[in-house]
Each structure stands twice: as structure tokens, then as C-alpha cells.
Amino acid sequence: MLGGKNNGATQVQPTAPVPAHAIRFTTPVVETPAVFILGRWLWHLLAFVACLPVRFPVAVTGAALLAGSWWALDWVGPAVVCTLATITGLAWRHWHPATFRRWVTLRALALVREIWVYRRHWQPVLVVSGLAESYLERQYLPHIKRVTCTEWADRVRVKLVAGTAPAAFEERTPHLAHGFGAPACRVETAGPLEIVLEFPRHDMLADPLDALPAPATADGVDLAALPMGLCEDGRAWRMRLHGTHVLVAGVTGSGKGSVIWSAVRAMLPAIRAGLVRVWAVDPKRMELSYGRSLFHRYADDGESVVALLEDAVAEMQERAERYAGRVRAHTPSVDDPFDVVVLDEVAFLTAYHPDRDIRRRAESAMATLTSQGRSVGFAVLAALQDPRKEVMNLRNLFPDKIALRLDEASQVDMVLGSDARDRGADAHLIDPDAPGTAFVRVEGSKVPTRVRAAYVSDADIDHMTAGDGSGAPGAPGAGEGGA
Ligand SMILES: Nc1ncnc2c1ncn2[C@@H]1O[C@H](COP(=O)(O)OP(=O)(O)OP(=O)(O)O)[C@@H](O)[C@H]1O
Numbered sequence: 284m285l286g287g288k289n290n291g292a293t294q295v296q297p298t299a300p301v302p303a304h305a306i307r308f309t310t311p312v313v314e315t316p317a318v319f320i321l322g323r324w325l326w327h328l329l330a331f332v333a334c335l336p337v338r339f340p341v342a343v344t345g346a347a348l349l350a351g352s353w354w355a356l357d358w359v360g361p362a363v364v365c366t367l368a369t370i371t372g373l374a375w376r377h378w379h380p381a382t383f384r385r386w387v388t389l390r391a392l393a394l395v396r397e398i399w400v401y402r403r404h405w406q407p408v409l410v411v412s413g414l415a416e417s418y419l420e421r422q423y424l425p426h427i428k429r430v431t432c433t434e435w436a437d438r439v440r441v442k443l444v445a446g447t448a449p450a451a452f453e454e455r456t457p458h459l460a461h462g463f464g465a466p467a468c469r470v471e472t473a474g475p476l477e478i479v480l481e482f483p484r485h486d487m488l489a490d491p492l493d494a495l496p497a498p499a500t501a502d503g504v505d506l507a508a509l510p511m512g513l514c515e516d517g518r519a520w521r522m523r524l525h526g527t528h529v530l531v532a533g534v535t536g537s538g539k540g541s542v543i544w545s546a547v548r549a550m551l552p553a554i555r556a557g558l559v560r561v562w563a564v565d566p567k568r569m570e571l572s573y574g575r576s577l578f579h580r581y582a583d584d585g586e587s588v589v590a591l592l593e594d595a596v597a598e599m600q601e602r603a604e605r606y607a608g609r610v611r612a613h614t615p616s617v618d619d620p621f622d623v624v625v626l627d628e629v630a631f632l633t634a635y636h637p638d639r640d641i642r643r644r645a646e647s648a649m650a651t652l653t654s655q656g657r658s659v660g661f662a663v664l665a666a667l668q669d670p671r672k673e674v675m676n677l678r679n680l681f682p683d684k685i686a687l688r689l690d691e692a693s694q695v696d697m698v699l700g701s702d703a704r705d706r707g708a709d710a711h712l713i714d715p716d717a718p719g720t721a722f723v724r725v726e727g728s729k730v731p732t733r734v735r736a737a738y739v740s741d742a743d744i745d746h747m748t749a750g751d752g753s754g755a756p757g758a759p760g761a762g763e764g765g766a
Contacts, residue, residue: 408462533687
């Protein structure tokens with residue numbers, strides 16, 4: 284089993300008996316006749332050649348055409364084939380650049396990277412990083428099955444050595460990333476004994492992102508998928524807010540404001556239409572006070588904050604009572620809007636406020652909102668700098684979490700869950716010069732995704748409060764309508 288074709292390759296021959304043993308009983312070593320070894324190599328060569336048309340159809344067809352034309356027409360044949368191929372390739376690239384990139388460029392790139400980067404360095408990198416397995420004094424290596432390239436990353440499909448688990452790779456992602464010269468490495472389980480290692484080739488999130496245009500009408504606001512920024516694979520980062528609560532953690536200057544404001548901006552037409560109400564808590568008086576006119580309620584000092592939270596709880600409970608036995612899912616309407624309680628620097632309420640009673644009442648209101656609010660259309664979007672339990676012990680009441688730049692490696696798992704760092708969510712290593720960059724667990728994926736929130740500048744907030752539809756200068760007015 285261990286020595287099976289797909290389970291690894293023998294690297295070390297059995298060694299001599301250990302000198303300390305006076306007598307050592309071992310099975311006799313029988314020399315393998317050369318004909319068997321040559322036969323095995325020949326078999327592998329034939330299998331490789333037979334698989335070539337399936338693995339590289341374009342390259343094999345090209346080579347066959349060249350050979351056939353040369354045989355039929357001497358040198359004129361390959362010259363004509365090359366000219367026609369070049370013209371066809373250029374035309375294809377011109378008229379269908381996306382398919383040309385997918386079928387030609389990325390496949391060629393995958394072949395080069397498979398040979399030049401991964402197969403060439405596979406053995407030394409895996410042995411040095413401790414991923415080679417030993418059994419009966421032989422060494423076995425996981426086996427590269429296939430390398431593919433996407434726009435932004437290489438995906439290396441690996442067959443594991445029997446008896447090992449993906450966790451061994453998850454623990455060594457930094458070794459693998461450095462070993463293969465990639466900025467990061469992510470591990471996905473692809474099936475029994477199979478994993479995919481994802482190595483980004485370049486950072487799609489290196490450049491800041493301008494504020495995204497807000498939807499033109501309230502109909503266009505999808506509260507389950509608010510456009511927030513970009514994922515590292517170039518897809519849009521969308522965040523669910525309706526039916527969940529979101530906790531945003533990050534050190535000062537990490538970009539918590541851009542997450543909050545991107546969410547508010549994405550809901551703008553629905554806020555204007557009265558389908559969404561934002562209850563803003565702003566103890567620092569720096570972040571949310573700027574867009575005060577957009578909010579249903581605003582509070583910035585201990586007493587008023589607690590009053591706001593307790594009013595939200597009262598409204599939530601009144602709604603829950605009305606819905607009991609009649610309505611099972613909340614749909615935003617002008618009578619029963621979607622209520623978002625935005626808490627900036629939540630530690631002010633849970634840990635730093637000098638009045639113990641304020642802390643207790645605030646915490647109790649937050650616990651009630653987060654534990655009962657989801658199904659009746661109440662969501663909490665809270666931001667904090669320090670995710671430790673002493674500062675915020677309600678962490679687990681937030682189903683969705685966003686880890687911006689954090690201070691310490693241990694905080695990553697506190698925010699994103701116990702295996703997040705093993706799966707490559709190095710939030711403590713985020714570049715301080717790239718604020719707004721974060722790790723999130725997007726729906727349906729166990730692997731944390733790196734994202735960057737769009738930056739909503741003061742000028743953008745001015746346009747939002749002034750009533751321009753998209754928040755951009757000169758944009759048309761907001762549309763009305765139901766969500
Ligand atoms: N998404 C982003 N893209 C580019 N730059 C950003 C982004 N978010 C924030 N910045 C820059 O980083 C600075 C700090 O951002 P922000 O105030 O949002 O951080 P914060 O985490 O809220 O900090 P604090 O906790 O001190 O309020 C901003 O003034 C802005 O210049």
C-alpha cells in the first residue's frame with residue numbers, strides 16, 4: 284500500500300545492520316534483475332506517451348501536424364503549418380482573449396511551472412520541511428498528480444502517502460510557501476488521500492481599491508451578498524449581513540473603518556428607501572460621526588450607547604413577539620426594516636468603560652441582540668482591536684468573522700476559528716502598508732480567503748450623505764423601491 288504507484292516514491296535503500304545488534308534477523312535481500320527494472324521504466328514511458336494526447340491535446344496535435352506535413356511535403360509542410368498556426372493563434376487571441384488565455388497561455392504556464400518550479404524542487408522542499416515519511420528505513424514522498432494555473436495562483440494536486448493526513452501539510456504552509464518561492468500557501472482537501480496546494484503567483488490585492496459604486500436602486504441591494512471589495516483570486520468579495528452577525532477584528536489602522544463603510548455604502552439605496560436602518564455606536568467619535576445623517580440612531584457616550592442598545596433590544600423583542608407563530612423568516616419592508624447595529628470599538632463597552640453598570644448593561648444588550656436577532660431582521664456589525672476573551676467574551680455569538688491585521692499569531696485562531704492559521708490565514712503577517720486586507724471564511728469554504736475591502740474616503744462619505752445615488756460625484760439620485 285505504502286509503496287503503491289500513487290502513494291510516494293522510495294528514496295532511500297535499506298541500510299546496513301545497526302552495529303549495536305549482536306545478532307539481527309532480517310529477511311534476505313534479493314537483487315532485482317536488471318530486466319525487471321528496465322521493463323518497469325519502459326512501462327512508465329509507454330504509459331506517459333499514451334497519456335500525452337489526453338494531458339496536452341493542443342501540443343500533441345501540433346507536433347503530429349508538423350511531423351505529418353514534413354513527411355508529406357518536406358520542409359514546406361512545417362513552414363505552412365507554422366504560418367497557419369501563428370495566424371490562427373493571433374486571431375484567436377484577438378477575438379477570444381479569455382478562451383485563448385484559458386486553453387493556451389495558462390496551460391503552457393502550468394506545464395512550465397510544473398517542471399521548473401514544483402517537480403524540480405519537490406523532493407528537497409518536502410524532505411527539509413519534514414513532509415517525507417519514513418517506513419522500514421525507506422523514505423516515501425507525496426506525489427504530484429497535476430499542476431494547473433488560474434489567473435492568480437498555481438494549484439498543485441497531490442496524492443498523499445497512505446497513513447498521512449492533510450493536517451501535516453496545513454502545519455507547514457510557511458515552509459512550502461518559502462520553499463516554492465510563493466507569497467503564501469493554502470491547503471484544500473480534495474478527497475481521500477488527495478489535497479490541493481494553492482500557491483498565489485502575485486498579489487492581486489496589492490493596490491488599494493476605490494469605493495465600489497453603491498447599487499442604483501434598493502432592488503439592487505442584496506443583503507446576503509453586499510459587495511465589499513476584492514478576493515485574492517480576483518472575484519468580488521461579498522458579505523452576508525442579513526441573517527448573521529459579523530465581528531471585525533484588527534489593530535489600529537488596519538482598516539476596520541473601510542469594512543464598516545463599505546457595508547453601509549452597499550446598503551445605501553435601501554437605507555434611503557427605509558428598508559434598512561443603521562443604529563450607529565461610535566465611542567471614538569471619529570469613525571461614524573462623519574456620516575451621522577445616514578443613521579437611524581447614533582450614540583457616542585456610555586449612557587446614550589446603552590440606551591440605544593436597549594432600545595434596539597426592545598424593538599427586536601417586540602418584533603419577535605409579533606412574528607411568533609406567524610412569520611418564520613424576516614423580509615425587509617418599510618414597516619419592519621432590516622436593523623443593523625454598527626458598533627465601532629466594541630471593547631469600549633465591554634472592557635474599557637469605567638462604569639461597571641454600563642459595561643454590564645451593554646454586554647447584556649449585545650448578547651441578547653446577537654443571540655436572538657438574526658431571524659427577526661436584526662444584525663450586529665461590531666469592530667474591535669483586541670479579540671482576547673478578557674476584552675470581548677461574546678466572540679462566539681458572531682457567526683461570521685473578519686480578521687484584519689492582528690498583533691499576534693495566536694489571535695488569528697481566536698477570531699477565525701481553531702484551524703484558521705494552519706490553513707494559511709496569516710492575519711498577523713498582513714502588511715501594515717496594505718490596510719483593509721483581511722482573512723475571511725467565505726460561505727461554503729473551509730479555507731480562509733484573503734480579501735481587501737474597498738476604501739470609502741471622506742469625500743465618498745460626503746457624497747453618500749449629500750444624497751448622490753452611487754456616492755460618486757455627479758451620480759444620479761437614489762432610486763426607490765422594495766428590496
Ligand atoms: N481598504 C483600504 N484601502 C486602502 N487604505 C485604507 C483602507 N482602509 C483604511 N485605509 C487607510 O488606513 C487608514 C486607517 O484606516 P481605519 O481608520 O479604517 O483603521 P481602523 O482599523 O479603523 O483604525 P482605528 O481602530 O484606529 O480607528 C485610513 O486613514 C486610510 O488611509
